[in-house]
Amino acid sequence: MVQAYNFLASWQLFPEKCDFQSGITPKSGNYKIESIRNGHALSISINWVSMDNEAFYTQYEIVPDGELHPFENQDMADTVQAEIVNASAFEVIFSKNEETVLEVLHEILPNGYMKIRQKGFIKENLPFTNTEIYHKQLSVLPYASSVGSVAIRPTKEGVIKHKALSAMEEQTNMQLDQIRQQIELLARQAQEIRKRKELSLLIYEARLGFKPQIGHVYHLYEKKDGSHMLSLVAPAEWGGKGPFKQFVSSVRLLADHTWVEIGQ
Numbered sequence: 638m639v640q641a642y643n644f645l646a647s648w649q650l651f652p653e654k655c656d657f658q659s660g661i662t663p664k665s666g667n668y669k670i671e672s673i674r675n676g677h678a679l680s681i682s683i684n685w686v687s688m689d690n691e692a693f694y695t696q697y698e699i700v701p702d703g704e705l706h707p708f709e710n711q712d713m714a715d716t717v718q719a720e721i722v723n724a725s726a727f728e729v730i731f732s733k734n735e736e737t738v739l740e741v742l743h744e745i746l747p748n749g750y751m752k753i754r755q756k757g758f759i760k761e762n763l764p765f766t767n768t769e770i771y772h773k774q775l776s777v778l779p780y781a782s783s784v785g786s787v788a789i790r791p792t793k794e795g796v797i798k799h800k801a802l803s804a805m806e807e808q809t810n811m812q813l814d815q816i817r818q819q820i821e822l823l824a825r826q827a828q829e830i831r832k833r834k835e836l837s838l839l840i841y842e843a844r845l846g847f848k849p850q851i852g853h854v855y856h857l858y859e860k861k862d863g864s865h866m867l868s869l870v871a872p873a874e875w876g877g878k879g880p881f882k883q884f885v886s887s888v889r890l891l892a893d894h895t896w897v898e899i900g901q
Contacts, residue, residue: 641679641701641721643745644670648771650685651750659757659765661687668753668771673698679719699729714738749773833895840888840896843867849890854899857885 650666666685673680682696699719700706708717714731721727724745731739739757746752755767840857843865849855856868858881865885872884888896 641670641672641727643724644679644727644743644751645672646670647774648751649774651770651772654770656766656768658767659759660767661685661693664688664690666769667774668751668769701727705732830895833891833897836886836888836898837894837896839865840867851890851892851894854887854889856887859883859885 646669648668648670650663650668652663652665655663663685664687667683669680669682669684671680671682672678678698678700680696680698682694684692684694686692697709697717699717701719701721703718703720705716705718708714708731714733716732717729718732719727719729726742726744728743729741730737731741739755742754742756744752744754749772751771751773753769753771755765755769757765759765843857845867847869849867856871858866858868858879860866861882863882866881867888870879871887872878878884886898889899890896
């Protein structure tokens with residue numbers, strides 16, 4: 638079962654990267670593969686939510702030894718055969734009355750995604766191929782909104798999990814949004830403090846011919862030699878930039894002895 642190690646995870650569906658020729662098109666989905674029976678079998682759990690917000694769920698077990706084994710869902714298949722091809726691929730074949738009804742190939746792609754290709758037949762023996770792409774889910778939640786391959790029906794468990802998932806998503810999204818707003822506020826405050834600090838350093842390096850008073854407005858100019866000077870005289874009183882290279886900004890001294898720009 639060592640070769641199955643790369644597949645043992647909870648995988649989240651990329652609906653926009655999938656191609657469905659048959660069955661229900663999912664809005665979101667999860668495909669979970671676990672090792673059971675001391676590593677001699679695999680458990681596959683499939684959850685998904687349709688475009689109509691209908692919840693689906695199924696679970697089955699396979700023994701990847703290449704041999705035929707009875708399949709528990711006799712409506713779909715009476716035997717199942719699974720084989721791990723290598724560390725990047727394993728295949729599951731469902732048969733009924735000694736005829737293949739569905740082939741499911743699992744592949745780990747070079748980018749780490751998992752690709753599932755399902756090949757089977759719909760009405761009048763028309764072949765179909767469904768292709769699903771998943772990324773490894775970081776969450777370890779025991780449920781998810783999800784897709785599956787096997788033809789299944791809504792179950793009470795699926796509906797319960799869907800409702801719980803919807804409530805969880807609503808609450809966590811609200812909490813994350815609150816945290817995001819707090820982070821954005823702190824980032825803006827940090828940016829404002831950084832600007833005040835840079836402006837204050839510039840002013841305290843400038844020429845001061847007087848003692849600035851807290852709450853008063855002054856005017857910062859750049860001199861022709863590149864140095865700066867703080868003045869009581871506004872640009873309008875000079876009739877422009879005055880005898881300086883350029884006017885920088887009007888500033889006010891705050892109680893914490895930092896300076897804030899207030900414009901001209």
